Amino acid sequence: MQLSVMLKVPPSARRGPGTCASRWWAKPKVSRADRFGAGLAALAAFVEREGHARVPRSHKEDGTSLGTWLNNQKARRDKLSPEQLGQLEALGVAW
Secondary structure (H helix, E strand, C coil): CCHHHHCCCCHHHCCCCCCHHHCCCCCCCCCHHHHHHHHHHHHHHHHHHHCCCCCCCCCCECCECHHHHHHHHHHCHHHCCHHHHHHHHHCCCCC
């Protein structure tokens, strides 16, 4: 008996070998711009509530690891667009 049949994988989701990206259990891909937008929205909520953008590294905001996200943005500052840099600076991010 095939593994896909034993696991009750629907026939429409069965694929041939080597198509891992299209598997039915794979997470949907999210663009870098969408992830930046979600992080920016979480940062805006934090700034509105706390009055500053000094986010602790371990802080989570609405399911987003905001402290980690902000630390990563600072680390890859050279790769951010001028628009993204402006959005972060408008929220009070200190470089």
